[in-house]
Amino acid sequence: MITKLVLQFDNFELLILFAVAIIFFLILLTDIKKQGRRMTLVNPEIKVQLLCEECGFKEIRDFKEGDYISKKPGDKCEKCGGDMYIDIIYSISKQEGARQ
Ligand SMILES: [Zn+2]
Numbered sequence: 001m002i003t004k005l006v007l008q009f010d011n012f013e014l015l016i017l018f019a020v021a022i023i024f025f026l027i028l029l030t031d032i033k034k035q036g037r038r039m040t041l042v043n044p045e046i047k048v049q050l051l052c053e054e055c056g057f058k059e060i061r062d063f064k065e066g067d068y069i070s071k072k073p074g075d076k077c078e079k080c081g082g083d084m085y086i087d088i089i090y091s092i093s094k095q096e097g098a099r100q
Contacts, residue, residue: 044091050075054082063089 046063050073057079067073067086075084 044093046089046091048086049088049090050084051087052077052080052082052084055080057084058087059084 047060048063048067050059050061051057052059054077057077059075059078064073067089069086069089072083072085076082077084
C-alpha cells in the first residue's frame with residue numbers, strides 16, 4: 001500500500017516527507033520507552049516517624065498499611081517505655097540511588 005503510493009506519485013519531496021515522518025515516529029517511540037523506564041525507577045519508599053508521648057523520642061520505620069498521622073500503633077518508646085504515636089508520614093524517592 002505504501003510502496004504503491006510512493007510509486008504512483010514518484011515524488012522526491014514526498015519521500016523526504018515520509019522519511020521525516022518515520023524519524024519523528026521513532027523519536028516519539030524512544031521517548032515513550034524512556035518515560036516507561038523512568039516510571040519503573042520511581043519507587044517511593046514511605047516512611048513513618050513515630051514520636052514518644054512522654055519524652056519526645058523519635059523513631060523512623062517503614063510505612064505499614066493502615067498507618068495514619070496521630071495513630072498509636074502500640075509501639076513502645078525505647079527510652080522510657082511510653083506510648084509512641086505517628087507524627088509524620090513521608091516518602092523518599094529511590095530514583096537517584098537506582099540510577100547509579
Ligand atoms: Zn519516651
